[in-house]
Amino acid sequence: MTGDDIKAMLLAVADAMDAARDELCALDGEIGDADHGIAMSGGFGAVRTALSGMDGGTPTEVFNAAAKSFLNAVGASSGPLYATAFMRAGAAVKGSEVLSDADAPALVEAMAEGISHRGKAEPGDKTMLDAWAPAAEAARAAAGQPAAEVFAAAATAAEKGAEATSQMQAKLGRAARLGARSLGHRDPGAVSAAMMLRAMTAAL
């Protein structure tokens, strides 16, 4: 994977988030403030603009540019979480011009760690970490396989994780005060995380 391949993956995510904007807003409306689709599609729209204006670049440079543009366009909860995730991913592959299949699990794990570090969520708190943590685990388990397989395994695990959030009571974020009323609703951040990994997989 070159810097351009990473760009292609992130641009695919941008398209996926545009398509899912209303769905994610509606999910967030059930237990939050109805803006998660705006944050994700707006944030990745800014990533698209930044990457389009970028000539070449290493994978690390691409991730850093994505981190910065996403954060400045969005703020909110998703901004710092994904900015940290992208910076960690960039740091994890620092120095490489071209990534090998062996780098794929490290990327997913780095993103999950960034989100966990920034958000201080625990698994089961009903956040996007409940998609990213199983995704990282699945990516680690798939180590040695081609990058596309690694991402596919991560995406599938994230989808399951996102699905499972509907059985969880929120402990963090806007939904935290809902208690039992958050049951039966999927966490919007977990759902968008799974969509992101699925779009990345498809772009590989």
Place this chain on the structure above:
Amino acid sequence: MTGDDIKAMLLAVADAMDAARDELCALDGEIGDADHGIAMSGGFGAVRTALSGMDGGTPTEVFNAAAKSFLNAVGASSGPLYATAFMRAGAAVKGSEVLSDADAPALVEAMAEGISHRGKAEPGDKTMLDAWAPAAEAARAAAGQPAAEVFAAAATAAEKGAEATSQMQAKLGRAARLGARSLGHRDPGAVSAAMMLRAMTAAL
């Protein structure tokens, strides 16, 4: 007609206005500010309270008490118009303890004059005068008949007049700026005027 008979007539109007409150508000909503039913039922509610607390009284005293209580409870357009109408009616029969059939046309005419004097409307301006002016004319024409016949004639004429307002373009009041858009809607003040005369007739 004694003072008590006048009271009975006005109390009957109060009941009629309570019953018509929503209908009159809805009519006013079409071309005005949707409060005519509130004004009429609120105003006659105050009349009811004032007359209930009044021991005896001549027809003139009853009309004056009605004028004052209606005006202070309502303001609006209806307040000064009906306050003036009642004061004129009281003045028209000043000095009499008991009214004869011959006084009936004078009462209706005095009320119409009061409304015309206070509001400065012309017939055809699409106001309550378009009910009161034909009512006064019909009452005059019925002079010599029993009071009940006089009021019945006035009520019928007022009903026709109110009906006819739907063909008029408003020249005064809140509907005045509507121009042709006021066509097809009856004037709420004319409609309540007809109801008033009908209730008075029934109470005689």
Place this chain on the structure above:
Amino acid sequence: MQTKKIINNGDDAVDEMLDGILLAHGDTLRASEASGRAIIARHGPREGKVGLVIGGGSGHEPTFVGFVGQGLADAAAIGNVFASPPPDPALACVQEVSGGAGVLFMYGNYAGDVMNFDMAAEMAAMDDIEVRTVLTTDDVASAPRDQAEKRRGVAGNFFIFKAAGAAADEMMSLDDVERVARHANARTYTMGVALSPCSLPQTRRWNFDLPEGEMEIGMGIHGEPGIERGPIKPADEIVDEMMDRILDEMGAASGDRVAVLVNGLGATPLMELYIMNRRVQARLGEAGLETHATWVGNYCTSLEMAGASVTVMHLDDELQRLIDRPCHCAMFRVV
């Protein structure tokens, strides 16, 4: 189904509101002993000063009661919702604020208000208090230019009352306060747009119908029909329609100064009002006009109606001085 309101009995809404106002603003306002619907400025009226009495129906707060205070109106007569006050509270206002130099009545041009305030003026004359009247007619959508005297008074009241109140505070004579009031009214232009209806506390039903996706330009502050109904347009287009009309009526020369009020009708967020102001200022700038002062917020409302109005006052040196003069009201201050 009833509209949603935080009220008790609808018939008590106005009086309970006034109770709440006096509890919050007892340092600046009091009720007349003669009428609970006559609200008097504690620090306004004084010997030798023309008394300024404003008033009208409730439901437009902070208009009228919020503009009572030192440097603005001396008293307000308060009616039922969307209904002129009867003569009694207006007369009580006159008696409380008369400082021997005469009293000016100012209120919006509506048939009911004219009849009631005129009756009060006649009663005041019996007490040997001279009362004059200036009607506000700033709503340019409510009648054609050649019938400007038939227009309604709406949010522009704010500027017109402010100018007259400052003139009285400067101890001008009744002649001069009246002249200023007429002059201020003649130079004040408002256009409004409504997006959704309001409902009266007593009926709790929508006063009129404004279907999904539609707006009405020129609608009055009691829901009186306007001049054009159609699909909601972008903010800039709405403001352009308003400003085209206002600028045309105003006929100002490049370099002239104006004061601006972007007013919310009740349910429209400040965000939208400021987005409108952006375009208002752009249009004024294009016309070569200088904005001396801008107010943005809910100054003349229609209960919970959504919508907004733009008012432009065409200043001259005197009006500018009067608009700038400090005033201290419960719901409005200039410092």
Place this chain on the structure above:
Amino acid sequence: MQTKKIINNGDDAVDEMLDGILLAHGDTLRASEASGRAIIARHGPREGKVGLVIGGGSGHEPTFVGFVGQGLADAAAIGNVFASPPPDPALACVQEVSGGAGVLFMYGNYAGDVMNFDMAAEMAAMDDIEVRTVLTTDDVASAPRDQAEKRRGVAGNFFIFKAAGAAADEMMSLDDVERVARHANARTYTMGVALSPCSLPQTRRWNFDLPEGEMEIGMGIHGEPGIERGPIKPADEIVDEMMDRILDEMGAASGDRVAVLVNGLGATPLMELYIMNRRVQARLGEAGLETHATWVGNYCTSLEMAGASVTVMHLDDELQRLIDRPCHCAMFRVV
């Protein structure tokens, strides 16, 4: 069908609003050159004074931008609608208002705001500017008393920011301003009620569902679910539920003084807020408490949401002095 709004493109709403605000209030506010989303008080920041930076998502106007000015906040970092600002505007605010005595961040306790402002504070530390943070947590409905630190910040911001801003204006040290801010927050209690939903400019769909005839007590200012949903009650009963809870939390002694804010969420008329105030004052009086000052109006909104909140600040001599201290903001003044 889209909700009705007077806007242009929904994505531009916040920036166009800020343009309109700066055009209206250019004498008191300016944008930072480093970030158009960092709004700075022209007359607030100065050498040796603790800088007070507030901020959060848009859609709550006049919170936050309206409380920037001399004697209150020195700057506000402005996010998208209902979204924390990113670190950059917060950092720009810090750099603009730092007077060498440190900077205090104050904002409502929401996960996104905490993450973004913390990142900004870390960046400021690299510039050797000491930044401390006090979160507001006045919404008593948003978590039980033993988890008070998890509560949201809502309309009570108004009092808490005011006290801290006055403390900084008195040239207190960073330690003292922080102490005052925590103390003010600990003594400020808010309960809200929502009657109808709001909609974001970018989606123009209702954020949540609140059926005809129903209200929700304790709902947050972004539509976060509250503690009780049911049929609309009379104003006095609604206020009683709020005041029962507030008085219980406050635990004040007879004779204590309080400041009161009856706040509209956006679409609720002043008439209803004053009717609520009437009952609030009755309850405070029954409890033997003395109301030192009352504000009624739209101070912390949720776009076009209908509803209201009641905030009571339990005063002591210091807080009373700070609340009374004059301030001059674009959308709020104490004189």
